[in-house]
Amino acid sequence: MNDVEKIIKTVKISSGSRDAVTTALASVIQEVTLSIHVNGKPLANIACAGIHLKELAAGFLRSEKIIARSTDIEDIGIRENIANVTLKDKKYLPDLSVKNIASSGARGKSHLHLLQPLKSDADFTVKTGLALKLMDELLNGSVVHNQTGGTHCSALAVGKKIAALREDIGRHNTIDMLGGYALLEKINLRKAMILTTGRISSEIVYKIWNMGIPVIISHSAPTANAVALSRRANILLIGYVRHGSMNIYSHERQVII
Secondary structure, X not given: OOHHHHHEEXXXXXXXXXXXXXXXXXXXXXXXXXXXXXXXXXXXXXXXXXXXXXXXXXXXXXXXXXXXXXHHEEEEEEEOOEEEEEEOOOOOOOOOOOEEEOOOOOOOOOOHHHOOOOOOOOOOOEEHHHHHHHHHHXXXXXXXXXXXXXXXXXXXXXOOEEEEEEEEOOHHHHHHHHHHHHHHXXXXXOOEEEEEOOOEOHHHHHHHHHHOOOEEEEOOOEOHHHHHHHXXXXXXXXXXXXXXXEEEEEXXXXXXX
């Protein structure tokens, strides 16, 4: 059984129309709680779909500024939806209060004052055709969403190709998963891009800024705070990518035909 088969459940439902109500079967996505323990102490409970848990744990710790690089981690063990993370710094102990994070729960930004605007790379541009192509690949690759309609999907693109695609019940989780993937695989993110199906909030921009990724491309629209933060972070923000067009909300000079 692969990951997709593991997290999709079939339930009996009633299907209604103007003319009748009938019984039917529907595919829905499971929801589980990932408990993250650091150096033996509980840190957070995250509602998620239950896949890519090692990446989610690593990405969450990076977002929370608990780790900065893969070498900070000695081991990540996953057992029964518990991520036991051992850091090389054995003296680190999480706060006594455990964070309970819903699937749509915003988190982060407590370290915003520590971040510096990303350094511009003069030769790094994004072609409109590439943005449209990658968004099509993201939407077509959203296997779980296409079956259930119950997930968000995000992807990490390096160069002209998608390097990793992650789906989850929480859009924040998909970004953390990609952050964890990049961290564990030691990927250079200086010219990487994040693509996502979800609305871009300031928390999403913060996470991507913290990862050092200079481009965000979304199928949906950003909030006003997200636009302001992307301009402050020196991040190219492209949104509402659909039907062959897009809106460019910040650093438009990086976009070429």
